[in-house]
Amino acid sequence: MKQQITVALAGNPNSGKSTIFNALTGAHQHVGNYPGVTVERKEGACRHNGREMKIVDLPGIYSLTAYSAEELVARDFIVNEKPDVVVDIIDASNLERNLYLTTQLMELGVPLVLVFNMSDQAKARGHEFDLEKLSGFFKARIVSTVGHKGLGVNDLLDAVEATADGAGPGGEKVVIDYGRETEEEVSRIEALIQAEGAAQAAGANAAGYDARWLAVKLLENDKDVKAKLHSPAIDAQVEKSARHIEEVTGEHPETSIPGHRYGFISGACQEAVRSTIEIRHTMSDRIDSVVTNRVLGIPVFLLLMYLVFSLTFTLGEPPMGWIETGFEWLGGVVTGWWPEGSESALKSLLVDGVIGGVGGVVVFLPNILLLFLAIAILEDSGYMARAAFIMDRLMHKIGLHGKSFIPMLIGFGCSVPAIMATRTLDNQRDRLTTMLVTPLMSCGARLPIYMLLIPAFFPAAWQAKILWIIYVIGIALAIVFAKVLRVTLFKGDSVPFVMELPPYRIPTVRGVLIHMWERGWLYLKKAGTVILGVSILLWAISSYPKKEVFDQDYEGELAKIEERMPAAEGDEDALAALEGRQAALENAQQEEELSYSIAGRIGHALDPVLKPMGFDWRIGTALIGAFAAKEVFVAQMGIVYSVGEADEESDSLRDKLRDNYTPLVAFCIMIFCLTSAPCMATIAVTRRESNSWKWAMLQLGGLTAVAYVLTVLIYQFGRLFGLG
């Protein structure tokens, strides 16, 4: 008796696999309607009757062919890692289609337990199952569950334990009869595989598979098996056999073999399933006739998107205020640790570096959580699948897939979870294209930059329009780039759209919250790690090295002004002049200090590059900061213009900016920040998700180059037309 049992969970997308996984392991994990959400390998553990069970959640798949990465992952896991039991989660209200995967798991000969999930819904829809009979057909234990209520989970664990201990049924190979002609050819190929010893020769890769299974897969034209066996003699036989079968039966084995599997299923269901009436989709169909309607579809979609964004910003405002106040309070408390007038590097580090830097990012958490909440509701209810379809026609024109639109939508919140969301795309070309252009969706972190600059430089009537223009430019650039990538690097047709349409469901509060939190956490983690580190670094490079000897005797000059202050008392003009002189001196001193610091020196060194865009060295230092996280730009401009705690509401900073730059430069800054190098966290996640530095560097270099050219063009043309 094994002490540790390894259990693999397999099943179709939308079968409630994740819900069962959560119920078994208690892990916090997303439960959604969008097919293919569970792509990575998730593991959990639980104890049952004193025995340890390791649960591996396989990706949601429809079959065990070799056509998608998910299917290969699942197949290889089962064969190579030999779990003690494979649990196949089946949506009981959609039995026949779900059992197609089951037949393929059966053929692999693994110890199998079938879970008829959502059995309450199946009953409500008038399906009655003779589980004993079905268990006999599929040679496996069958357990009824209602995943989201946790019903039947204990029975499932009992069944898993019994199956692992080898108390039948389960693990006996069920042989599906593929018809006389096909069977003859299968035997022929099987014999050849055994004779050649190819199954062994192919090494560990194919060793776990049995010869019949390999023969059937070869007839089904499975490229992966073909590559693993790598035998011209077998390939020739397979081709001959397939041709022979097609000649005699009129059907290529590629469709006739799955046909027999479906035949086996419908035979079993006819015997053991009684369905009274098909009522499953009536409500969903009615909703769909409106939301996917040719005329109404897009307006409904736009309306929902408008609601999502307006709710995000209106509901997000009060908590943003609280967080801001909280960080200000914290800064005040920390400042209070040092006596008035004492200058300490540690105080400056904590207040300006840590609290200022991280606070500036965390402030956007309410907005971002609300956006993710709205997206989670749309996803879990089933609407996203429809939206993907509505968008497909449009996306197709620019060479993207309908599903690309979801990551791009999330990109308005934060590029990091957006790029992770590209996992729902099956095709690597579609996925990479989406990943590379997603940073052009103006993320939440860029908003503070616009919020600082727009009110400073543009009249009230124009402010909303300018903001709108910036967002639209981002979207337009994404479209152009996607198109360019599709005709250069990622040539080839976009995969035509085909996707299961899950019935609408009322999202569960728990599911939606988990989903929202998983993405929000990524953002917060970025604030706690990358941004914290970079804030400290930026603080250091703009504070050090300290200048000891100044060009001018600021201290002396300031002292002189102090002396003359009392004399000027009463004469307002004189007093104002003195105060003005005082402020100018302080600024000049700070500017000199900053110029002397590492950041200032880098800024100065970049001057020739920045000039064509209309930027000076101060903006240069802020742009360096923006690479760490876009929102750092605002804080860094505040440091540069030494107005203490700067935020996007800072009027004194706006005044200073207005004195130093033109609206054209402000517009150029916004365009550059929109287009240029995505933040470090985005580059890191692109590297991880694309599994190569190449694409991450292309994203970084490509976008920055384009940003540069575009900004230079806008600035130079702007000046030509006298806007500068």
Place this chain on the structure above:
Amino acid sequence: MPLSIAKTGQKVRVFAITAEQELRARLIALGIIPGEEIEVVLNSAPGSFVVAVKGSRVMLGEELASQIQVV
């Protein structure tokens, strides 16, 4: 005829799938296989195209629907 010209509410039988191999395999896994009877739930070409097959709903692009021959 190609599935793409079938009307909403029409029940048809799949006859042949001419899409490339990868897509054909995906369609088969979703239950769209020669011999299967499917119902066109919604054909709002050039908009959405939804079929009912084996108790589930599958959305197809128009391009793909035109590569499924039905009678």
